[in-house]
Amino acid sequence: MDFYLGLIQIIGVHTLLGLSAYCVLLTGQVSLAQAGFFAIGAYVAGMLTVLAQWPLIPALAVAAVVSGAVACAVGFPALRVKGLMLVVATVAFGEAVRLFFFNFTYQVQAGALHLGPHGAEGFRQIRYFPEHGWSTLDVMLFIWTVVVLVMAGLWWLDRSRVGAVLRAVGEDELAAQSVGINITAVKVSAMTVGGLIAGIGGGIFAHYTTHIEHAQFGVVLATFAIAYPILGGLSNVFGTLLAAIFIQGFLIEGLRFMGDWRNLLFGGLIVLAMNVRPRGLLDAGTVRALKRLFAPGKERSGA
Amino acid sequence: MLELKEISKHFGGVRAVDGVDLGVGRGEILALIGPNGSGKSTIVNLICGLFPLTAGRVLLGGTDISDMPMHVRVTAGVARTFQNIRLFGQLTVWQNLWVAQNSGEQRRQNFGRRWFGGSRGARDEIERTLEFFDLAHKSNELAASLAFGEQRRLEFARALSAKPALLLLDEPAAGMNAEEIDQLDNRIRRVRDDGVTVLLIEHHMELVMSIADRIAVLNFGRKIAEGTPAEVQANPLVREAYLGTPEAA
Numbered sequence: 001m002d003f004y005l006g007l008i009q010i011i012g013v014h015t016l017l018g019l020s021a022y023c024v025l026l027t028g029q030v031s032l033a034q035a036g037f038f039a040i041g042a043y044v045a046g047m048l049t050v051l052a053q054w055p056l057i058p059a060l061a062v063a064a065v066v067s068g069a070v071a072c073a074v075g076f077p078a079l080r081v082k083g084l085m086l087v088v089a090t091v092a093f094g095e096a097v098r099l100f101f102f103n104f105t106y107q108v109q110a111g112a113l114h115l116g117p118h119g120a121e122g123f124r125q126i127r128y129f130p131e132h133g134w135s136t137l138d139v140m141l142f143i144w145t146v147v148v149l150v151m152a153g154l155w156w157l158d159r160s161r162v163g164a165v166l167r168a169v170g171e172d173e174l175a176a177q178s179v180g181i182n183i184t185a186v187k188v189s190a191m192t193v194g195g196l197i198a199g200i201g202g203g204i205f206a207h208y209t210t211h212i213e214h215a216q217f218g219v220v221l222a223t224f225a226i227a228y229p230i231l232g233g234l235s236n237v238f239g240t241l242l243a244a245i246f247i248q249g250f251l252i253e254g255l256r257f258m259g260d261w262r263n264l265l266f267g268g269l270i271v272l273a274m275n276v277r278p279r280g281l282l283d284a285g286t287v288r289a290l291k292r293l294f295a296p297g298k299e300r301s302g303a
Numbered sequence: 304m305l306e307l308k309e310i311s312k313h314f315g316g317v318r319a320v321d322g323v324d325l326g327v328g329r330g331e332i333l334a335l336i337g338p339n340g341s342g343k344s345t346i347v348n349l350i351c352g353l354f355p356l357t358a359g360r361v362l363l364g365g366t367d368i369s370d371m372p373m374h375v376r377v378t379a380g381v382a383r384t385f386q387n388i389r390l391f392g393q394l395t396v397w398q399n400l401w402v403a404q405n406s407g408e409q410r411r412q413n414f415g416r417r418w419f420g421g422s423r424g425a426r427d428e429i430e431r432t433l434e435f436f437d438l439a440h441k442s443n444e445l446a447a448s449l450a451f452g453e454q455r456r457l458e459f460a461r462a463l464s465a466k467p468a469l470l471l472l473d474e475p476a477a478g479m480n481a482e483e484i485d486q487l488d489n490r491i492r493r494v495r496d497d498g499v500t501v502l503l504i505e506h507h508m509e510l511v512m513s514i515a516d517r518i519a520v521l522n523f524g525r526k527i528a529e530g531t532p533a534e535v536q537a538n539p540l541v542r543e544a545y546l547g548t549p550e551a552a
Contacts, residue, residue, distance in 0.1 A: 164398040168391045175389040178351060180377030180405030180465050 005136045009208055011248045012143035016201030017221070018228025018240040019150055023194040025229045026163075027187050028170035030083075033074060033090035034225035036097035037067040037195040039217035041202025043101060043117060046212060049128045050115050051108055056128055056207065063203035064196045071195020075188035094222050102214040122213025126206050139208055146204065150197055151237045158236060166190055170234075198225075231273050233280020235287050242281060304329040304500045305350070305469055310359030312345050319345040321524040322359070327469075332491065332501045334511045337521035338544060343504045344386060346521075347471045350502070351383045352376045363469060378407050380468035384458045384475060386504075392447030396438055396457055399446050400429045403464035429464070436460045436490070452483050459490070469500045476507040488514055512536070520544065 017038055024031045041063040048059035078089045107116040117123040129139055157163050169176045169186045176183055206212050227247065232239030251269065255262040277283060305327040312320040320342040327333045335343050348354060350361055352373040361369045368376050391399050404425055412422050433439040436456045441449060446457060455475065462470060472491070476484050484507065491514055495501055505511050511518065511532070518535040520528040522544040528535055535541055 161401055164394055164402045167394055168398075168402045171391045171393055172389050174353070175385070175391065176402075177373040178353075178377070178383055178385070178389075179403035179461060180374045181402065182372075182374045 002136050005140045007249060007253055009136075009140050009143050011244055012140070012147045013201050013205045013208070014224065014228065014248050015147050015241050015244040016150060016197055016204070017225045018232070018244050019154060019237060020194040020196075020198035020201065021225040022229040022234070022237065022240050023154070023166075023190050023197065025226065026166040026170050026234060027190045028173070029079065029187060029190070030087050030226060031078075031090045031191070031194070032087055032219065032222040032226065033071070033078070033093045034194065034198050035217045035219070035222035036090075036094035037071055037198035038202035038205070038221065038225075039097050039101060039212075039214075040070055041067045041199030042206035042212050042217070043104075043123065043202075044199070045203030046123055046126045046206040047106070047116065049207070050123075050126055051106075060200055060203040064199040067199025067202065068192045068196035071198075072188060072192040075191035076184075079184065079187045079191065091219060091222070094217070094219065098214045098217050101217070120214065122211060123206070124211045126210045126212070128207050129210075143204055143208070146200060147241075150200070151241065154237045167234075227270060229280075231270065231281060233277070233282040233286075235280070235282055239280050239282035304331070304364055305502065306362040307346070307350070308360045308362065310346070310349055310361065311357045312342075312349055312354070313357045318524045320349065323521070323524070323526050325519055325526065325529075327500055327502055329500055330495060330498055331516045332495050332503060332514050334503045334505060334515035334518045335521065336505065336508075336511060336518060341521040341544075342524040343521055344473055345524075347383060347473050347502070347504060350469075350471060351381055374405070377405055377465050377467070378410075380406075381471065382462040382465055382467035382469070383471035384462050384473055386473040386477065388454050388458050390446040390454055390458060390461070392445065394446055395443050396433070396446055396449070397429060397442045399457060399461050400432060400464045401425070403461045404428070406465045406467075409465065432460050432463060435493075451478060452480075455479065455483075459487075463494065463499075467499060469502065470494065472501065472503045472505075474504055474506065476505055476510050484510055 017034060020037065021031065021034045024034070044066045045056075045059045045063035048054040048062060049056060054062075074093055078086060078093065081089055101117065102120055104117050105119045107114045107118055113125065115125055134142070165176075165181055165186060168179075169181060169183050173183050176186075224247070228240045228243040231247070232241070232243030247266070251262060251266050255265065258265070273281065279285075305325075307323055307325040309322050309324055310320060311318065311322050323342075323346065325333075325346075335346065337343055349356055352368070352371060356369055359369075360367055363376075363379060363381060366379065368379055368381070371379060391402070394402070409425060412424055430439070433442055436459065438453065438456060438460065441453065446454065449457060455478075459472070459475060462472075475491075476487055479487065488510055491501060491503070503511070503515065515532055517530060518528075518532055519526055520535060520538070520541050527540045527544060528538045530538070
């Protein structure tokens with residue numbers, strides 16, 4: 001049972017990571033920096049609960065704010081470059097963050113134990129959940145409450161004018177400027193919101209694994225982050241959720257018996273999905289078809 | 304309303320626009336014509352701020368807008384359409400107009416409420432614009448799914464969404480049939496009657512002669528003539544620019 005609960009936890013955290021990339025991707029920017037923001041959130045939240053003895057929720061809030069602030073600061077220079085150059089710039093940032101934590105040591109003596117990040121060895125003993133008597137089920141429910149809240153927030157944002165503006169920038173930056181949209185402000189805001197969400201996700205991740213280290217936050221994690229919204233499609237947040245369930249639940253865990261071959265399958269699947277459904281699993285057409293199925297007549301009157 | 308003072312744009316050695324002076328009065332329709340490559344589109348791009356001037360100033364209602372970024376000029380009252388249509392294809396017709404409501408007044412109106420469905424006034428404005436352009440029945444369609452003529456109308460509508468004082472139309476009649484051009488003629492007049500100043504680039508001479516109050520003619524980045532349609536038609540320099548010199552023929 002715990003195996004499945006653990007799996008559901010992983011899916012939840014990865015959904016948050018995917019949603020953070022979703023925000024940025026809406027404006028047409030491919031960012032591989034999300035793993036870096038995730039790492040910052042993980043270390044900040046972990047240090048606050050372990051070293052400063054903070055309760056979890058304020059620690060997560062501060063982790064989100066710190067990640068968001070870093071994302072905002074990185075956004076200004078990074079978003080001056082486009083396309084492939086942006087990918088390179090954000091990979092560089094992600095690696096810089098990883099290497100920072102590879103070298104970062106800040107330990108405090110607590111009885112017989114040394115607590116805190118310890119360079120390459122990582123940050124052990126983030127034991128907030130066991131110390132406060134949370135069961136695996138409690139943790140799972142907590143994670144999914146956060147996921148649902150974030151998804152609801154993004155869903156609402158998507159339907160507001162803000163969502164339309166983000167998509168307009170993603171489609172045609174020149175046309176967006178020509179109708180009076182400040183594209184730098186929009187892109188940096190999207191990056192900041194993405195950083196906030198990644199920070200929350202990272203903070204939660206640190207607490208359920210209890211042990212984090214630099215190697216967990218490499219390019220592979222960054223690739224997962226953008227794979228979810230790309231595979232799931234950008235028409236709404238559920239695409240990202242579906243993709244996270246599919247990749248983490250089915251490809252990574254479900255096909256564990258295939259050993260290393262599943263990595264090959266993962267790459268193959270992305271290529272296949274891009275060819276068969278270039279706009280993602282849940283594209284606008286599918287959404288319309290589903291709407292028509294569940295609310296016949298309503299859609300037709302608009303047509 | 305709009306004053307161009309000695310504006311130039313050089314791309315490397317190419318003088319796309321070379322010291323053009325031009326004034327457009329409030330509520331006037333001025334047509335900018337000239338052979339291909341004469342610098343018409345470049346002038347539109349300079350007025351809307353797509354790229355910086357090499358020399359000269361652009362004044363809108365007496366205010367120097369030469370150094371403003373493109374999106375700020377929209378708030379200042381400049382809107383445009385593109386020669387090759389540039390809609391937000393994956394947004395609905397409604398959303399295309401919604402994201403374009405960026406005038407200062409609209410921002411104040413929509414602030415706060417824009418997080419929800421947009422203010423009442425903003426919605427009414429979009430509905431009126433859609434009616435005017437005969438697109439109300441397509442409100443929920445994706446822009447990319449519209450027919451060509453509808454896309455042209457939507458782009459025109461989008462340019463009007465921010466309530467511009469000056470409208471730059473870059474070949475709005477390209478690819479349209481006679482009936483559509485008639486409707487376009489009618490709409491441009493009505494927009495002008497609402498107090499919008501129009502700068503029109505167009506190759507379709509029937510349309511130009513019909514609606515322009517004045518015409519300016521460009522050739523090789525310079526203004527070679529300016530005047531009423533009748534004056535311009537009679538100008539020998541203009542005939543030469545379009546048809547070539549008698550010797551060359």
